[in-house]
Amino acid sequence: GAVVSQHPSRVICKSGTSVKIECRSLDFQATTMFWYRQFPKQSLMLMATSNEGSKATYEQGVEKDKFLINHASLTLSTLTVTSAHPEDSSFYICSASGAGLFSYEQYFGPGTRLTVT
């Protein structure tokens, strides 16, 4: 299957600081990338969808000024959590779909565990 990487895998930051998470498709061109958040023992929650070169589409209730998404190329999307607070501590996972894959097929990155102290 297709490979998606995320960096960093874990990050601890102080309250009020910003954190950037990178998501890369390694062996295909990702025309669409998705960002999810997952709290312990809960389902994946879609935060936003981004298409290369366009503004991200955020799900209802997700603050676009707090969670900045940039999909600058066909292999890279970034999520920046601005002014992080302890309640932003969660498991953030990206996924990607795109050229060469079956329509709607998504491959997930390994996730980034964010802890805000």
Next chain:
Amino acid sequence: QKEVEQNSGPLSVPEGAIASLNCTYSDRGSQSFFWYRQYSGKSPELIMFIYSNGDKEDGRFTAQLNKASQYVSLLIRDSQPSDSATYLCAVPSSGTYKYIFGTGTRLKVLA
């Protein structure tokens, strides 16, 4: 509201048995269906997808789709303790590339 439903489990099966995981969906327009496996603390991993009525086999896994009854299932033959995980059913929302996920079924394979 389009929905995807799964029994949350846990579903416990003995090693070597067949595990049967079910998923129902509400949107009759749905065309493709995806099964993911998620180990605790890890991200989801695509197992297989199906878009035609009937069965699709891949190794120990078989996906079954019945569009008339709006259900899709995943069978795992010769279940192993390493198959213990949460299995997520995902259905693309019509007209978008976004998935609607079921809540997942937790499978425990007992050695």
